[in-house]
Amino acid sequence: LNMYGDLFSGLILGNAEGFTLADGTKIEKQKVEKIQTFEIGYKGQLLPNRLFLDANAYYNISTDFLSPVTVVGVTTARGDTPIDQVQSGYGAFGGLVATYINFGKVNTYGADFGVNYYFNDNISLDLNYSYFNYSVDENDMENDFNKDGEVNDLDILVNAPKNKLSLGLNYASDKWFGTIFMRWVEAYNYYSSFQIASETKPGWTYRGTPIVENARSTDAWNYGPLGGFVNVDIGLGYNITDYLTLSGQVTNLFDSEVREFTASPFIGRLYSAEVKFKF
Structure with missing residues (x-):
């Protein structure tokens, strides 16, 4: 907040009425x-009381697609109102506008599958898989959000992995319970407003800076793509009595480099223990 305080003192957010920029451009x-x-x-049972399936596939056609928040220029008016009447003393940037913009047409599609299998009353297996992707007409310049003359990933900022998979093995009895859980998230590039997490893209720039992994970007450090990890968690517990339970967990057992947010450190191995008493 302190780092960006002076910047945002001159920043006008929102687009409920439209803006007129200093060069005469209209932002609707x-x-x-x-x-x-x-x-x-x-959704149903493939084998009675044994195998359960939950599966779906979808296709979305989006028009008037909304961009991430982006700085579009210096404004002189919001709607029909001069900007100095909207926000007096609006800072050294003189009414810099960061807003969402409607543009283009994007199709998104994917599928989700969930399988639960019960070997017996004590042991079960859970499997979940998700696929997500998108398509856009690269020859339609209405999809050229950043107006660089080319439609690519820097215009349609979907920011999601194509593939995710999880697998869990569970055990439960009157006394003992435990689980082994594995999760895989495919690596993916992320671009949104001031944030970037991307592999090196030769010849590409984002907010005026070449896209280089493990290097400084315009507003933040680019640590590289998000995801790209296999994470394993284990847990074991014992019901000492009907009222007292002791359990322990190890998150990220193999100390994988788990990073799912921009500008965040890798999440390493974590141990925890719990004593639970029921009143």
Whole structure:
């Protein structure tokens, strides 16, 4: 907050009425993003009391797609109101505008699968898989959000992994209970407003700076893509009595480099123990 305090003192956020920029460009007021969705799914038992399946696939057609918050320029008016009447003393930047913008057409699609299998009353297996992707017409310049003459990943900022998978083995009896849980998240590039987490992209720039992994970007350090890890957790517990339970967990057993947020450190191995007493 302290680092960006002076910057945001001159920053106008929002786009409810539209803006007029200093060069005469009109930034239209926001429209509601429109989505047409086609979905099919199934949920039921494939083997009675043994195998359960929950699966679905979807296809979304989005128009008036909403961009992330982005700085678009210096404004002279919001709607029909001069900017100095909207925010007096609006800072050294003179009414710099950061806003959402409607643009282009984006299709997103994917599928989710969940399987639960019960070997017996004590042991079960959980499997979950998600796939997500998008398509956009690269020849349609309405999809060129950053106006660099090319439609690519820097225009359609989906910021999500294509593939995710988790697998869990669970045990429960009157006294003992435990689980082994594995999660895989495919590596993916992330660009949003001031934040970046991307592999090196030769010839590409983001907010005026070449995209280079493990290097300084315009506003933050680019530590590289998010995801790209396999994480294993284990837990074991024992019901000492009907009222007293002792358990322990190890999160990220193999100390993988787990990072799921920009500008955050890797999450390493974590041990925890718990004593639970029921009244």
